[in-house]
Amino acid sequence: MKTHIAIAGAAGRMGRQLIEACIQASEVVLAAALEHPQSSFIGSDAGELASIGKQNINIVTDLNTIISQFEVLIDFTTPEATLAHLAKCQAMTKRMVIGTTGFSAQQRQLIEQAAQKIAIVLAPNMSVGVNLTFKLLEIAAQVLGEEVDIEIIEAHHRHKVDAPSGTALRMGEIVAQTLGRNLAECAVYGRQGKTNERARRTIGFETIRAGDIVGEHTVLFAGTGERVEITHKASSRMTFAKGAIRAAQWIMQKEIGLFDMQDVLGLR
Numbered sequence: 001m002k003t004h005i006a007i008a009g010a011a012g013r014m015g016r017q018l019i020e021a022c023i024q025a026s027e028v029v030l031a032a033a034l035e036h037p038q039s040s041f042i043g044s045d046a047g048e049l050a051s052i053g054k055q056n057i058n059i060v061t062d063l064n065t066i067i068s069q070f071e072v073l074i075d076f077t078t079p080e081a082t083l084a085h086l087a088k089c090q091a092m093t094k095r096m097v098i099g100t101t102g103f104s105a106q107q108r109q110l111i112e113q114a115a116q117k118i119a120i121v122l123a124p125n126m127s128v129g130v131n132l133t134f135k136l137l138e139i140a141a142q143v144l145g146e147e148v149d150i151e152i153i154e155a156h157h158r159h160k161v162d163a164p165s166g167t168a169l170r171m172g173e174i175v176a177q178t179l180g181r182n183l184a185e186c187a188v189y190g191r192q193g194k195t196n197e198r199a200r201r202t203i204g205f206e207t208i209r210a211g212d213i214v215g216e217h218t219v220l221f222a223g224t225g226e227r228v229e230i231t232h233k234a235s236s237r238m239t240f241a242k243g244a245i246r247a248a249q250w251i252m253q254k255e256i257g258l259f260d261m262q263d264v265l266g267l268r
């Protein structure tokens with residue numbers, strides 16, 4: 001049976017890629033596409049928006065009007081919009097795949113609570129390569145341990161509104177957890193002025209925002225005499241969109257619970 005998908009944030013950078021990925025994937029059906037009420041794209045055809053030709057699916061604004069048409073809502077919007085969609089999906093018992101980043105700890109708690117009622121995949125990065133990189137980071141941190149300085153450098157396009165990226169923060173959490181550190185206590189976000197010598201157990205974050213960079217992450221493990229750099233570079237948003245479609249198909253086997261791409265890809 002094909003999975004019927006609705007896309008929130010359909011006119012966004014990721015939304016347009018998701019429309020195309022949905023149409024390309026034979027195992028899923030694009031059932032509906034959503035934008036906010038003020039969007040100039042309401043009523044536009046989703047296929048035309050994604051430059052793949054008319055699909056006879058108009059962009060709508062009210063999730064309640066399409067609730068019977070889809071099984072999984074894929075949401076790449078903003079934290080506030082995602083939480084509004086989450087409340088509706090919980091009320092109507094619909095599954096969600098959430099790619100939005102930039103949630104506060106309190107907002108994340110709301111997602112965890114909702115996952116007691118519905119099944120959710122929440123992942124700051126849906127690419128297979130980044131999720132493999134997460135595993136490589138665990139190994140690097142285990143082997144290099146306390147002998148190295150760890151820095152996380154990320155670069156994204158000029159339109160990105162959250163920093164550090166959700167992926168960079170997840171990388172920091174993985175490294176910190178592997179080394180028995182608390183990221184909230186050891187993270188250092190950028191440096192300026194008289195910083196004093198670097199403390200070994202800190203994990204540094206550096207953020208670049210420029211041009212049309214799709215998404216690049218490097219974790220540096222720098223010791224004395226050598227260093228290891230683990231880098232992932234995304235060159236197309238289609239890699240994230242394909243991952244989200246895969247997650248939407250995977251979540252159909254779950255009724256409740258909070259999962260991420262490590263679960264979807266069997267990397268847990």
Ligand SMILES: NC(=O)C1=CN([C@@H]2O[C@H](COP(=O)(O)OP(=O)(O)OC[C@H]3O[C@@H](n4cnc5c(N)ncnc54)[C@H](OP(=O)(O)O)[C@@H]3O)[C@@H](O)[C@H]2O)C=CC1
Binds near residue numbers: 008034036098124126
């Ligand atoms: N997990 C992953 O693999 C990835 C995650 N992301 C994350 O996804 C999110 C979106 O990224 P991106 O596509 O680049 O951003 P965009 O700003 O291009 O897209 C977001 C879209 O959501 C729309 N939107 C805002 N509020 C609502 C609402 N209430 N209902 C429906 N639609 C709404 C925006 O409309 P308007 O522009 O008019 O405000 C816009 O069209 C970010 O948090 C980003 O970090 C991005 C790439 C990969």
Ligand SMILES: O=C(O)C1=N[C@H](C(=O)O)C[C@H](O)C1
Binds near residue numbers: 167
């Ligand atoms: O906003 C983006 O573009 C991206 N955001 C995600 C993040 O914050 O990690 C993932 C990807 O790198 C692109």
